[in-house]
Amino acid sequence: MVERIVIIGAGQAGAQAIATLRAEGFAGSLTLVGDEAYPPYQRPPLSKAYLAGDFARERLFLKPDAFYAEAACELRLSLAAAAIDRRSKTVALSDGTKLSYDRLLLTTGARVRKLPVPGAALAGVYYLRGIADVDALRQHFQPGTRLAVVGGGYIGLEVAAVAVKHGLKVTVIEAADRVLVRAASPEISAFYEKVHRTNGVDFVLGAMAQRFEGNARAEGVSTNLGRVEADFILAGIGIVPNCELAEATGLACDNGISVDEYGVTSDPDIFAAGDCTSHPGFAGGRVRLESVQNAIDQAKHAALAMVGKPLAYREVPWFWSDQYDLKLQIAGLARPGDTRVLRGNPETRKFSVFHLRDGVVAAVEAVNAAPDYIVGRRLIAAHATIAPERLQDISVPAKSLA
């Protein structure tokens, strides 16, 4: 009999799990533990509208307080889970209290990867993951201020876009020879680099950040290609899954807490969902995804399994990024060996890149091209094959491709 469910981690996945557990009829006690001071909130706007000052903080919260009251979910905030004792089925919290569980859900998320270089502890070096990070970063958003961004990934580029619009002088330092190297195709990388340059962002590609310069405050970044002067620094070089709690109690972890397609860990009473997990991928092979979609969908499936209604997680991954007036929407997971088919012309600021694997649509990246994205998602879900010539022909409406 499942009477007590404890959720560790107050993010998107945790909030979704509460909703699904109650919607599926779980009537027992429910507790959500979170180490931030806030109830679950949206992270995507942090590097976009919230950073830009266009989005008040109260709009970030995923659910109103009344949701938790109505769901009879106890919120234990500003508290970390210190240890899980699987024998007694208890979780010890950082304030010394213990919570008993029949089933436990780990939605511990991820934390920023820190750059281990000299000067890392200087004032004026920032990372971006939570509300507090952005509140601190935003103080520097004054016209003329120089920002060095280390890392040309989504966080770095989204911050760069907001910063140049606020009149800052922005330089992006990227170790690879192109931006978005980890999560976009070369066509998309080239397009975004050009857009940023047009908007006034400078890039130093193929540059390894070796040292943050400065005495008390950061004054620049030294790289193997020279020094970039800056009044403050944002490092966005990826995230690391929070799986130490799981590891310490002996749960299998493999680049994230290992779960099956139902969200079950190596302990049948412990489940996990969201950024912290590695799971059987949509297209085979274990993956760890860092996205809202994965947090929502995996949490739904884990919650279903927790109440005895297991349903395999097979949703097509999707993701988006907003920069300037451009919306990038991605579905599926691309791989290096895929055949890439360009649909439309990047010069028109409206195009997409389809990825075919053995002729089957595996992924799509669409810039200001929602129909291509939606159709791509459907084709991917259906494991459909399609002739590259058809995809390339923009006289064929996207809608008729699926």
Added chain:
Amino acid sequence: MPKITYIEHNGKEHIAEVPVGWTVMEGAVKNRIPGIDADCGGACACATCHVYVDPAWLPKLAPRQDMEEQMLDFAQELKSNSRLSCQIKVTPELDGLVVRTPKDQH
């Protein structure tokens, strides 16, 4: 604060006060009104916040932008008064707005 009436597919009515500057989608989510999923949180990236705007109110809304138009083209049971509620910004003039939610968001 403007009041917005949300009517579920089954006819159930909810009236919510929504701050100016928020979106009609946020008003629904923050007031726990069923029928609007809004998985992406309002980024016009998922098309799960489709609503039908009461025709009397259509002239008071800013017209659909290109991206909304494109996303809506794929919505189930698209009608001429279909909108993505994440793209409707609440203004004082929208006090009294009535929207209906579709049977299904996917």
